[in-house]
Amino acid sequence: MAYVAVSGGEEAIEESIKLLDYYRSGTEKDLELEVIEKKMSLLVDRVMSEAGLYAPTYAALALKQCEGSTDEAVFLLRAYRSTLKRNFYTTVTDTRNMRMLRRISAAFKDIPGGQVLGATYDYTHRLMNFNLKNEDAKALHRKMIDKIESQDKEEITSFGRVSDELKKEGLLDIYEKHDEKPFDVTENLLEFPAKRSARLQTLSRADTGFISGLAYAVLRGFGQVHPTVGELRSGYVELEVLYTNLPEETIYIGEILLTEVEAFNQAEDKNQLKLASGYGAVFGRNENKAIAMSVLDRELETGGDYPPQDEEFVLMHGDCLEMNGFISHLKLPHYVTFQSKLDAVRKTRGKKNE
Amino acid sequence: MSNGRNREYNYAFLDESSKREIRRSVLKAVAIPGYQVPFGSRELPIGRGWGTGGIQLTLSLIGPEDTLKVIDQGSDESVNAVNIKKFVGICTDVETTTDTRKATIIQTRHRIPEIKLRNDQILVLQVPIPEPLRIVEPKEEVTRKMHAEKDYAPIWLQLYESIIKYGKVTIPTEYPCMVEDRYVMSPSPIPKFDNPKLHDADCLYLFGAGREKKIYAIPPHTKVVSLAFEDVPFEKESFKGKKCRICGSTDTYLDEMFDSVTGEKFYQCSDTSYCKEQCKR
Numbered sequence: 001m002a003y004v005a006v007s008g009g010e011e012a013i014e015e016s017i018k019l020l021d022y023y024r025s026g027t028e029k030d031l032e033l034e035v036i037e038k039k040m041s042l043l044v045d046r047v048m049s050e051a052g053l054y055a056p057t058y059a060a061l062a063l064k065q066c067e068g069s070t071d072e073a074v075f076l077l078r079a080y081r082s083t084l085k086r087n088f089y090t091t092v093t094d095t096r097n098m099r100m101l102r103r104i105s106a107a108f109k110d111i112p113g114g115q116v117l118g119a120t121y122d123y124t125h126r127l128m129n130f131n132l133k134n135e136d137a138k139a140l141h142r143k144m145i146d147k148i149e150s151q152d153k154e155e156i157t158s159f160g161r162v163s164d165e166l167k168k169e170g171l172l173d174i175y176e177k178h179d180e181k182p183f184d185v186t187e188n189l190l191e192f193p194a195k196r197s198a199r200l201q202t203l204s205r206a207d208t209g210f211i212s213g214l215a216y217a218v219l220r221g222f223g224q225v226h227p228t229v230g231e232l233r234s235g236y237v238e239l240e241v242l243y244t245n246l247p248e249e250t251i252y253i254g255e256i257l258l259t260e261v262e263a264f265n266q267a268e269d270k271n272q273l274k275l276a277s278g279y280g281a282v283f284g285r286n287e288n289k290a291i292a293m294s295v296l297d298r299e300l301e302t303g304g305d306y307p308p309q310d311e312e313f314v315l316m317h318g319d320c321l322e323m324n325g326f327i328s329h330l331k332l333p334h335y336v337t338f339q340s341k342l343d344a345v346r347k348t349r350g351k352k353n354e
Numbered sequence: 355m356s357n358g359r360n361r362e363y364n365y366a367f368l369d370e371s372s373k374r375e376i377r378r379s380v381l382k383a384v385a386i387p388g389y390q391v392p393f394g395s396r397e398l399p400i401g402r403g404w405g406t407g408g409i410q411l412t413l414s415l416i417g418p419e420d421t422l423k424v425i426d427q428g429s430d431e432s433v434n435a436v437n438i439k440k441f442v443g444i445c446t447d448v449e450t451t452t453d454t455r456k457a458t459i460i461q462t463r464h465r466i467p468e469i470k471l472r473n474d475q476i477l478v479l480q481v482p483i484p485e486p487l488r489i490v491e492p493k494e495e496v497t498r499k500m501h502a503e504k505d506y507a508p509i510w511l512q513l514y515e516s517i518i519k520y521g522k523v524t525i526p527t528e529y530p531c532m533v534e535d536r537y538v539m540s541p542s543p544i545p546k547f548d549n550p551k552l553h554d555a556d557c558l559y560l561f562g563a564g565r566e567k568k569i570y571a572i573p574p575h576t577k578v579v580s581l582a583f584e585d586v587p588f589e590k591e592s593f594k595g596k597k598c599r600i601c602g603s604t605d606t607y608l609d610e611m612f613d614s615v616t617g618e619k620f621y622q623c624s625d626t627s628y629c630k631e632q633c634k635r
Contacts, residue, residue: 108610108611108612109609109611110611110612110613110614111612111614112612112613112614112617113614114614117433122401122404123433123434123437125399125400125437125440125441125444126399126400126401127399165612165617219482219483220483220488220492221483221485221488221489221491221492222492225483225488225489226482226483266524266526271519271520271521272520273520273524306492
């Protein structure tokens with residue numbers, strides 16, 4: 001199908017979309033949603049996080065629909081999100097009550113409540129496991145379920161934060177409870193200087209690669225360099241909304257999986273130093289994104305001349321949909337504008353085309 | 355420790371010519387103390403930023419007669435240390451130890467052991483940011499030139515400004531040192547407490563930065579001076595009035611901890627091998 005033909009483009013597009021089905025069809029085996037959702041859960045988490053929509057099954061569907069492209073899947077979810085009615089805002093969720101899967105501190109060996117390593121690829125050797133080429137999935141799953149079911153259930157306890165201890169000592173500032181309604185970037189144009197709630201929301205939905213790269217730049221010297229992960233926790237938190245008729249009452253509407261990070265930096269405090277914390281929280285198990293977010297939160301708080309410290313630079317360029325939308329738009333015909341450019345260039349070269 | 359060497363990989367994982375290339379970089383580093391020698395850092399099955407520079411040094415140097423010790427923040431039991439030891443075990447079969455005296459190669463992150471190392475021992479340090487001038491200049495192109503021209507004014511200015519502002523130098527770990535009056539060098543993120551151990555040592559110190567692709571060295575009996583002014587001398591971390599809860603040491607680097615049940619604060623030697631040794635006495 002000729003790309004350049006302006007007329008007849010409609011037919012070309014239709015055929016192009018049919019061709020996508022050919023690529024997606026791949027083999028005779030179906031890619032079941034359950035399989036994507038349960039076995040590609042980190043991918044699903046990433047898509048939900050960047051989409052800003054917590055919906056594992058829909059994320060799986062989106063991934064199936066677009067041959068596993070994260071940005072396309074995010075696109076699909078975001079677009080779907082626009083069709084949903086926004087009924088409630090949840091009440092403030094205290095992550096101290098998280099049903100913990102994992103909790104570590106790089107600042108202290110022993111923390112109140114203890115560290116829980118949980119599941120992490122961090123300490124695996126990245127060697128290809130060729131045994132997985134032919135695996136008895138059913139047996140493996142059964143084994144895991146049996147193992148979990150054979151264990152005694154533990155009471156869920158509330159874990160204070162590592163930062164609570166430092167606050168007690170006066171090394172971290174204690175802030176008054178701030179119950180101002182958050183700035184919703186999904187419904188409002190982002191303004192500068194951005195409110196912290198707008199910043200955190202934007203970062204939490206940002207493209208994982210983009211904010212990881214920016215945070216990496218900070219660590220390498222384009223910023224304050226090397227904060228300490230005071231605490232990283234992953235687990236389930238319960239969400240509640242206000243009961244419409246009884247304002248004191250809340251209704252439990254479900255739970256979501258979160259990764260939350262507090263990172264500590266040195267900061268100025270008149271003629272001495274204090275510690276300041278950067279905050280990150282993202283959907284699912286996406287630890288590097290959460291850490292990157294906490295790094296950037298702190299950088300934007302202090303400000304400075306480097307790109308990761310520039311609010312506009314960071315908050316305006318990290319949205320998966322926006323960046324990919326604009327980049328892919330370059331594939332659209334630019335005949336007119338290009339012509340104009342050509343003209344300008346030619347004119348500087350002695351009017352050769354006249 | 356090791357469950358027997360995996361014969362499907364070459365001895366010490368890397369192929370022989372890669373190991374030789376790394377050893378040549380080490381020789382150059384030893385010949386020019388404190389100078390950062392670039393090298394072709396290889397990908398390992400362990401994440402970059404997790405000690406891959408140190409591991410590559412260890413892998414390129416290790417042989418069947420060696421005894422390896424790996425510590426992380428002073429501890430033999432730390433997950434990352436155990437993991438690295440396990441990896442080297444799988445691809446070499448060498449003996450490992452927690453006893454600092456028995457080891458021929460000690461790979462470490464963020465600490466130098468408390469006991470003085472001998473001339474038949476090599477300490478391999480993992481380095482995240484090898485460039486000491488990074489805190490004053492983010493661009494590699496510029497810092498290379500600064501080293502070449504021995505232009506260290508910005509880092510001195512940094513120290514001076516922090517004295518003016520805070521009355522003291524506020525750099526925590528990675529406190530820069532001058533090596534043989536020529537190169538300013540990052541000692542890796544060891545505490546200032548460990549900086550003096552670099553000076554006129556009996557052992558060889560090797561520094562490896564995998565992600566940043568640099569190797570540097572401090573050979574035995576090298577002059578290493580932590581940057582300071584005559585009237586504001588170099589100052590280590592202070593543990594005055596504190597002691598290790600386990601062995602009672604008052605002259606070691608201590609970790610601050612919170613009891614997981616009571617939340618009470620206490621101190622403990624960061625060098626776990628040294629602490630055990632003191633307890634046995």
